[in-house]
Amino acid sequence: MSALLILHPGRERSLFKRHPWLFDTAVARLDGHARPGDTVTIQAADGRPLAKAAYSPHSKIRARVWSFDLATTIDHAFFKRRVAAAVARRAHLPELAGQQGLRLIHAESDGLPGIIADQYGDTVVVQLTSAGAEKWRAAIVDALQKATGCARIYERSDSEVRGLEGLEPVTGWLRDTPLSPGGGGAGGEGEPLIIAEHGVLYAVDIVSGHKTGFYLDQRDNRRMLAALSPGKRVLNCFCYTGGFSLQALAGGAASVLSIDSSQPALQQAAANLALNPQLPADHAEWRCANVFDELRKLKAANETFDLIVLDPPKFAPSASHAERASRAYKDINLLGCKLLSPGGLLMTYSCSGGVGLDLFQKIVAAAACDAGRTARIVKRLQGSADHPVDLAFPEGEYLKGLLLQVD
Numbered sequence: 001m002s003a004l005l006i007l008h009p010g011r012e013r014s015l016f017k018r019h020p021w022l023f024d025t026a027v028a029r030l031d032g033h034a035r036p037g038d039t040v041t042i043q044a045a046d047g048r049p050l051a052k053a054a055y056s057p058h059s060k061i062r063a064r065v066w067s068f069d070l071a072t073t074i075d076h077a078f079f080k081r082r083v084a085a086a087v088a089r090r091a092h093l094p095e096l097a098g099q100q101g102l103r104l105i106h107a108e109s110d111g112l113p114g115i116i117a118d119q120y121g122d123t124v125v126v127q128l129t130s131a132g133a134e135k136w137r138a139a140i141v142d143a144l145q146k147a148t149g150c151a152r153i154y155e156r157s158d159s160e161v162r163g164l165e166g167l168e169p170v171t172g173w174l175r176d177t178p179l180s181p182g183g184g185g186a187g188g189e190g191e192p193l194i195i196a197e198h199g200v201l202y203a204v205d206i207v208s209g210h211k212t213g214f215y216l217d218q219r220d221n222r223r224m225l226a227a228l229s230p231g232k233r234v235l236n237c238f239c240y241t242g243g244f245s246l247q248a249l250a251g252g253a254a255s256v257l258s259i260d261s262s263q264p265a266l267q268q269a270a271a272n273l274a275l276n277p278q279l280p281a282d283h284a285e286w287r288c289a290n291v292f293d294e295l296r297k298l299k300a301a302n303e304t305f306d307l308i309v310l311d312p313p314k315f316a317p318s319a320s321h322a323e324r325a326s327r328a329y330k331d332i333n334l335l336g337c338k339l340l341s342p343g344g345l346l347m348t349y350s351c352s353g354g355v356g357l358d359l360f361q362k363i364v365a366a367a368a369c370d371a372g373r374t375a376r377i378v379k380r381l382q383g384s385a386d387h388p389v390d391l392a393f394p395e396g397e398y399l400k401g402l403l404l405q406v407d
Helices: 076-091 131-135 137-148 216-228 243-250 262-272 293-299 318-340 357-370
Strands: 004-007 021-023 028-029 039-043 049-055 061-067 101-106 115-120 123-128 151-156 170-176 193-197 201-204 231-235 255-260 284-288 306-310 340-350 375-382 400-406
Touching: 004 049, 004 284, 039 061, 039 137, 049 131, 076 101, 101 137, 101 216, 123 137, 137 151, 137 193, 137 293, 151 243, 151 306, 193 284, 201 243, 201 262, 201 400, 216 243, 216 306, 216 340, 216 375, 231 243, 243 262, 243 375, 255 262, 262 284, 306 318, 318 340, 318 357, 340 375, 357 375, 357 400
Parallel strands: 004 039, 123 151, 231 255, 231 306, 255 284, 306 340
Antiparallel strands: 004 028, 021 061, 039 049, 049 061, 101 115, 115 123, 151 170, 193 201, 340 400, 375 400
């Protein structure tokens, strides 16, 4: 019988709403013995059993729910079913058909807390960020291989979140042949892993690239940018390896200035452009600089752009960082509004879990006001369809954005 995690009186409300996280402050005591990652039964103060969850004694999120069905056994078969269901869910969405880069498992929103899995061609990259996911590593990998048929599985469990769970970073091959020294993908010995997205080729660095190697969540937004780009002068800030930049070129942009503080990222972006001889390389400029400083220099030089993309890194990993992050978001959006030509378009994003959509919109509105510009929402932007959001888990909607027309 699993150990019991007994709650303080009245602290079961979030579980009744099927939220999968249980914080340490809700827990009165642990009855029985449980190691990190073990399955425990969460029990209300009045004795009612509520859910089966993975126990994490080192984290403020003390337990993550595997199932609200108390009859469910958490075993290898459970992960086989859950992983297969997540993969099948994507297969039922026509807009995801044929995608070479695809998120297969989106953690809590697929009923698999702490588990991320992305597929790039015949390679799956898995990220395990919780004690429960670590406990069931073998079952998860077996289930992924069976559900996808992919021979290659690489682990990128190197995010800072693992430290909060008391876990060390882990990276490396779980299935098949490792990369050659200096390789950036898994297409074969010495070959980069290359995917096609909306007719554009990208090399994906699954070993040392951000996240699992590529920002799959922006796929639909990159396609939208291409449609908005014909004849426009485009500025792409925090461009990383050129995802938005190449789509702007594919869409017919007159010019694309891409800025990032990472020289290796810009080198990969230029290499990605070279993979696409159909794109006008002479319309692209890559600039290594601090984005905040460079935007001020562009403003001082009276530069203007017709379309600006602001897709910064995570400024607020948690709500405690929201105030500092708000200042950074306001700064870049203020500068972005000032650099837009009249009637220009601003695609602005936040991937910070600590900054919700309402707060982000208020920040951008204040920035536009301070810039003396009138901005109108053309469209609210979000992650692509392979990044679903469970209605009971709004934290899963970490990526939020606005497409604005600025007069």
